[in-house]
Amino acid sequence: xxxxxxxxxxxxxxxxxxxxxxxxxxxxxxxxxxxxxxxxxxxxxxxxxxxxxxxxxxxxxxxxxxxxxxxxxxxxxxxxxxxxxxxxxxxxxxxxxxxxxxxxxxxxxxxxxxxxxxxxxxxxxxxxxxxxxxxxxxxxxxxxxxxxxxxxxxxxxxxxxxxxxxxxxxxxxxxxxxxxxxxxxxxxxxxxxxxxxxxxxxxxxxxxxxxxxxxxxxxxxxxxxxxxxxxxxxxxxxxxxxxxxxxxxxx
Numbered sequence: 001x002x003x004x005x006x007x008x009x010x011x012x013x014x015x016x017x018x019x020x021x022x023x024x025x026x027x028x029x030x031x032x033x034x035x036x037x038x039x040x041x042x043x044x045x046x047x048x049x050x051x052x053x054x055x056x057x058x059x060x061x062x063x064x065x066x067x068x069x070x071x072x073x074x075x076x077x078x079x080x081x082x083x084x085x086x087x088x089x090x091x092x093x094x095x096x097x098x099x100x101x102x103x104x105x106x107x108x109x110x111x112x113x114x115x116x117x118x119x120x121x122x123x124x125x126x127x128x129x130x131x132x133x134x135x136x137x138x139x140x141x142x143x144x145x146x147x148x149x150x151x152x153x154x155x156x157x158x159x160x161x162x163x164x165x166x167x168x169x170x171x172x173x174x175x176x177x178x179x180x181x182x183x184x185x186x187x188x189x190x191x192x193x194x195x196x197x198x199x200x201x202x203x204x205x206x207x208x209x210x211x212x213x214x215x216x217x218x219x220x221x222x223x224x225x226x227x228x229x230x231x232x233x234x235x236x237x238x239x240x241x242x243x244x245x246x247x248x249x250x251x
Contacts, residue, residue: 006046033070037063040070049117049248050145053237054080056107061090068107069094078109079144081137081237104136104236111144118147118247120174122240125163125190127156127180130205134236135179138201141240142177147247157185163193170194175243179236181205184216191225197246199239200230 012018033040045051051071056064064080068091071078078098080087088100088107098109122142126135132153139149152169155162163170163186170176170193179201180186187200200223202216209215213233220230231238 051076056083056087061086065090065094080107083107114144116146119249121148122175122243123150123173124177125152127186129154131179131203134203137236138240141237145244175247177239184219187220188223188225191228198228201239202233
């Protein structure tokens with residue numbers, strides 16, 4: 001339930017068009033919805049400004065589809081992450097306008113309901129091409145949350161002149177998400193060049209001693225650049241969501 005919908009219910013109640021019992025029932029239905037295997041948190045949109053997001057990993061296609069159906073029926077934007085084609089096929093049978101992005105592995109619907117809320121541009125930077133899937137998860141998340149998103153791919157420290165030539169893009173961003181595997185050094189470089197918040201996303205890209213992203217995670221956590229915050233390995237969604245909250249306009 002959005003704030004506008006809640007305001008509309010209260011207006012109807014004040015006008016005598018809605019009984020107190022109906023008001024309570026409608027508000028209660030907008031808080032949570034039990035499905036047996038899951039409880040859909042419809043109140044999250046009112047509480048955090050964005051509806052519950054489905055993590056598809058570990059869920060069956062049927063479970064994902066039913067949760068998606070209830071989110072869309074509630075009139076909310078749908079975002080499902082870490083989805084495969086089987087998840088999408090199940091959702092598409094119920095939510096006909098759902099779309100699937102195989103790069104970010106996201107399912108979306110009702111994207112037209114996303115309201116512009118960002119006060120500036122969120123710039124998403126990757127060290128390498130292999131980091132793009134995680135970056136796109138962040139980009140789609142930030143975009144659905146009402147932000148203008150720009151991208152800057154394959155500008156890692158192996159050819160540091162590439163990022164140094166992009167000073168204008170870096171300066172124009174309100175928040176920067178840096179996605180990098182290997183040793184994760186790009187986050188420190190960017191953090192030292194800009195005066196805006198930098199959210200670092202370590203990826204599991206790299207050879208053996210990178211330990212599937214642990215080396216990049218530790219490198220980012222130990223960054224000497226001020227203003228660098230780190231999310232978990234491959235957590236593009238978490239970075240996109242955090243950047244959106246930082247970039248959100250004042251109410």
